Amino acid sequence: MTCNSTPILRMRGISKHFVGVQALQEVDFEVLPGEVHALVGENGAGKSTLMHILSGVYRPDGGWIDFNGENEVVFADEQAAQRHGIAIVFQERSLFGPLSIAENIFAGRQPIGRFGFVDRAAMIEESRKLLAEVGMEVDPQLPVERLSPHQQQLVEVAKALSLRAHLIVLDEPTAALTETETDHLFAVIKKLQERQAAVVYISHRMEEIFLLADRVTVLKDGQHQATLSVSETSPQELVTTMVGRELAGESFDRGAPPVDQSPLLEVRNLSDVAGSVPRRVELKEISFSVRAGEVVALAGLAGAGRTELALAIFGARSRTHGTIAVDGQCLQQGNSRGRCVADSIAAGIGYLPEDRKEAGLFLEKSIASNIAAASLKQFGRAWTQDSQIAKVADEYCQSLRIAASGIEQSVVSLSGGNQQKVLLAKWLLVKPKVLIVDEPTRGVDVGAKAEIHRLLFELSRKGVAVIVISSDLPEVLTVADRVLVMAEGRISGELSHEEATEERIIHLASQVEVV
Amino acid sequence: MTDSKENKPASPQKNSPQGRSPKKPYSRLAPYSRELALIGLTLLIVVLFSILYPYSFCSWDNFNAILRNLAFEGILAIGMMVLLVSGEFDLSVGAMASMIGVITAWLMKVAGWPVPLAVSAGLAIGALAGAMNGVFVAKLRVNALIATLGTMGIFQGISLLVGGPGITFLPESFSSVGQAELFGLQSPVWLLAALGLVVHVLLTHSRFFRQLFYVGSNAKAARLSGIHVDRMQIFAFAMMGAIAGLAGIVYASRIGTATATVGVGAELQAIAAVILGGASLSGGKGTIWGALVGVFFMALIKNVLIIARISSEWQGIVLGSVLVFAVALDSLMSTQKE
Numbered sequence: 001m002t003c004n005s006t007p008i009l010r011m012r013g014i015s016k017h018f019v020g021v022q023a024l025q026e027v028d029f030e031v032l033p034g035e036v037h038a039l040v041g042e043n044g045a046g047k048s049t050l051m052h053i054l055s056g057v058y059r060p061d062g063g064w065i066d067f068n069g070e071n072e073v074v075f076a077d078e079q080a081a082q083r084h085g086i087a088i089v090f091q092e093r094s095l096f097g098p099l100s101i102a103e104n105i106f107a108g109r110q111p112i113g114r115f116g117f118v119d120r121a122a123m124i125e126e127s128r129k130l131l132a133e134v135g136m137e138v139d140p141q142l143p144v145e146r147l148s149p150h151q152q153q154l155v156e157v158a159k160a161l162s163l164r165a166h167l168i169v170l171d172e173p174t175a176a177l178t179e180t181e182t183d184h185l186f187a188v189i190k191k192l193q194e195r196q197a198a199v200v201y202i203s204h205r206m207e208e209i210f211l212l213a214d215r216v217t218v219l220k221d222g223q224h225q226a227t228l229s230v231s232e233t234s235p236q237e238l239v240t241t242m243v244g245r246e247l248a249g250e251s252f253d254r255g256a257p258p259v260d261q262s263p264l265l266e267v268r269n270l271s272d273v274a275g276s277v278p279r280r281v282e283l284k285e286i287s288f289s290v291r292a293g294e295v296v297a298l299a300g301l302a303g304a305g306r307t308e309l310a311l312a313i314f315g316a317r318s319r320t321h322g323t324i325a326v327d328g329q330c331l332q333q334g335n336s337r338g339r340c341v342a343d344s345i346a347a348g349i350g351y352l353p354e355d356r357k358e359a360g361l362f363l364e365k366s367i368a369s370n371i372a373a374a375s376l377k378q379f380g381r382a383w384t385q386d387s388q389i390a391k392v393a394d395e396y397c398q399s400l401r402i403a404a405s406g407i408e409q410s411v412v413s414l415s416g417g418n419q420q421k422v423l424l425a426k427w428l429l430v431k432p433k434v435l436i437v438d439e440p441t442r443g444v445d446v447g448a449k450a451e452i453h454r455l456l457f458e459l460s461r462k463g464v465a466v467i468v469i470s471s472d473l474p475e476v477l478t479v480a481d482r483v484l485v486m487a488e489g490r491i492s493g494e495l496s497h498e499e500a501t502e503e504r505i506i507h508l509a510s511q512v513e514v515v
Numbered sequence: 516m517t518d519s520k521e522n523k524p525a526s527p528q529k530n531s532p533q534g535r536s537p538k539k540p541y542s543r544l545a546p547y548s549r550e551l552a553l554i555g556l557t558l559l560i561v562v563l564f565s566i567l568y569p570y571s572f573c574s575w576d577n578f579n580a581i582l583r584n585l586a587f588e589g590i591l592a593i594g595m596m597v598l599l600v601s602g603e604f605d606l607s608v609g610a611m612a613s614m615i616g617v618i619t620a621w622l623m624k625v626a627g628w629p630v631p632l633a634v635s636a637g638l639a640i641g642a643l644a645g646a647m648n649g650v651f652v653a654k655l656r657v658n659a660l661i662a663t664l665g666t667m668g669i670f671q672g673i674s675l676l677v678g679g680p681g682i683t684f685l686p687e688s689f690s691s692v693g694q695a696e697l698f699g700l701q702s703p704v705w706l707l708a709a710l711g712l713v714v715h716v717l718l719t720h721s722r723f724f725r726q727l728f729y730v731g732s733n734a735k736a737a738r739l740s741g742i743h744v745d746r747m748q749i750f751a752f753a754m755m756g757a758i759a760g761l762a763g764i765v766y767a768s769r770i771g772t773a774t775a776t777v778g779v780g781a782e783l784q785a786i787a788a789v790i791l792g793g794a795s796l797s798g799g800k801g802t803i804w805g806a807l808v809g810v811f812f813m814a815l816i817k818n819v820l821i822i823a824r825i826s827s828e829w830q831g832i833v834l835g836s837v838l839v840f841a842v843a844l845d846s847l848m849s850t851q852k853e
Contacts, residue, residue: 340743341741373737
């Protein structure tokens with residue numbers, strides 16, 4: 001491509017510090033005009049933070065940005081970045097659902113006609129042209145919420161075109177797309193390239209990077225790792241560069257994995273039933289089992305269907321089909337209609353959700369109330385005995401070492417690690433046979449993280465089947481006796497504790513053949 | 516929801532090491548700051564007006580009058596508190612009270628049903644109509660504001676259809692109950708006290724009612740804790756309906772007449788009182804005694820305005836300001852928590 005021209009973007013020594021985390025450390029990043037530059041790295045490597053700095057959402061603590069011939073530009077906010085010609089299509093779309101495509105493309109800068117009114121005809125005509133450029137033939141007056149995720153994405157690209165953006169950032173654009181839609185998007189990207197627009201492409205998927213990108217920059221733990229020419233590297237090298245890190249010195253005395261135990265949880269042919277509303281992830285023919293005393297990790301990329309699988313097992317996902325049995329007792333046979341979370345809990349399944357603030361905690365309620373939430377019946381069928389709740393909550397605060405001033409403290413004021421321990425206590429209290437924990441240590445500091453790992457491990461050795469969903473690969477390798485890797489709603493592979501390495505998991509998750 | 520939120524730059528407190536924030540000494544009364552502030556304010560007004568108007572304000576008759584007048588809204592406020600704890604509210608309760616009042620009166624006067632049967636039927640219709648509100652909100656996911664605004668219109672219309680200009684000269688056995696007195700207090704006041712006590716005990720001690728706090732605090736987390744969120748909300752609405760019906764029946768019994776407009780505006784009074792008394796529009800908190808203090812406070816304000824001979828136009832202005840102040844306080848306190 002146009003490799004010997006001067007970079008359109010040059011980010012130098014960018015640092016960004018959040019309380020407790022060095023998100024970026026002196027990162028350099030250069031993009032040439034007309035190139036597709038892939039940005040890769042594990043979860044938490046700092047890709048999104050870097051792009052948020054580029055788009056003016058965050059101010060860097062150190063370093064500077066040269067863009068399009070201007071030196072040391074400062075983007076005070078997103079509008080400023082937009083005016084300079086930087087357009088970002090984030091994973092979470094930033095469109096206005098009920099407004100028309102045209103209104104979205106020209107949000108805040110509608111063409112003005114006579115009398116200072118919006119010139120609707122011009123706006124619609126211009127939108128039609130832009131949509132044609134991204135290969136869409138739809139009425140620009142259609143509300144955006146009626147479009148498919150792919151079409152919405154293209155509307156954002158069209159918006160970027162109308163801004164005459166010199167640099168377009170696409171953040172995991174294919175996460176929700178089908179194969180044909182992906183092909184279509186790639187064609188649009190090629191077209192952008194021909195217009196000398198630079199594209200920064202964030203993705204986990206190796207094949208896409210090798211199909212599309214000219215160069216690739218690897219971030220790891222907030223640091224620039226390497227910038228490679230795609231033609232001179234291989235998926236293997238890239239994965240190694242992404243991962244190449246020392247593992248935390250955390251390990252458990254495993255003992256013999258409990259092979260002879262009969263499975264506590266058995267899932268057979270679990271699939272989503274197609275409905276009128278398309279879903280982001282479709283679960284497809286999932287079968288696996290977990291024995292008593294075993295920790296099984298569910299690994300995979302964002303959108304692989306891990307959380308969805310957990311919710312389906314827990315009875316919190318509608319329209320699923322398949323067989324789920326706990327301890328030999330069938331919970332679901334065929335359609336899930338009628339099964340509810342309470343039944344699952346009664347059968348001995350616990351689920352600690354991924355987003356603890358949104359779906360786990362009763363934030364303004366006390367520690368005691370939170371711990372008792374899923375087991376109120378234990379404290380009296382008709383009348384709840386507060387003294388018993390207090391006693392049990394006290395015991396858990398001691399045994400899990402929850403740092404709080406007392407069980408009446410509201411959980412909103414606890415640290416992330418302690419909040420997570422409260423949730424753990426809540427589910428330990430139901431005496432589960434199967435415990436599913438979804439990202440149990442996200443946003444938790446290192447000390448509490450190790451404690452939670454130990455708790456989960458000990459729990460499994462007491463005869464509970466533990467399923468850990470995690471995007472944190474070192475965590476997966478530390479706690480799991482067995483790793484199930486998911487990709488696109490299926491289980492794409494299974495690795496024993498001995499077989500599992502970060503490379504193998506990433507390969508299975510991004511569906512690259514292991515060489 | 517999904518595992519897509521990659522390297523989110525973690526809000527500050529998430530990553531803060533343990534114990535970084537200084538531990539505040541915990542006070543058992545802290546969650547009731549609003550209720551306690553209101554009690555303080557109430558006492559202040561009582562003391563102030565006792566000094567200013569020692570004869571007209573500070574008398575048993577006046578106190579009795581305040582209680583008599585707050586019974587109707589007090590009963591509504593109890594149901595509203597339960598509903599707000601579950602995170603919802605109901606604008607149709609005033610119209611519901613009117614409707615059940617006239618339906619019950621019609622059943623005993625026009626249809627000739629025996630009084631106990633007519634009253635039971637009225638309460639049942641109230642519960643059913645309330646459950647309908649609940650189904651709209653919990654199952655059909657209509658916003659409570661819209662759903663109950665709609666049913667408010669419907670109930671008001673039915674009240675006018677059934678009640679017309681009013682159903683007067685209700686049976687003696689019915690109206691004598693509402694006018695009976697015990698220890699100098701009218702029966703509606705006693706009923707309010709009894710209902711308040713029962714619901715207070717249920718809300719603080721029964722397992723079933725306590726689930727409402729979880730539902731109101733975080734419906735999603737409640738669902739994932741095995742609580743039947745929809746059922747609980749429908750129940751809370753049904754209970755609200757029955758209680759509103761009760762208020763309408765009690766009022767009709769006290770004045771011996773059922774009119775179609777007794778409840779006009781009462782829903783807003785009840786919501787205002789309950790918010791003043793410590794409930795939050797976002798749900799999950801509140802106490803019955805707080806609701807009753809709120810109701811008493813509003814009745815007290817009305818009373819002192821009359822005593823001080825401030826023209827009645829000011830009533831709306833003062834009570835309106837109090838409501839706005841209460842909601843502002845609510846949002847101020849909840850944003851401070853963030």
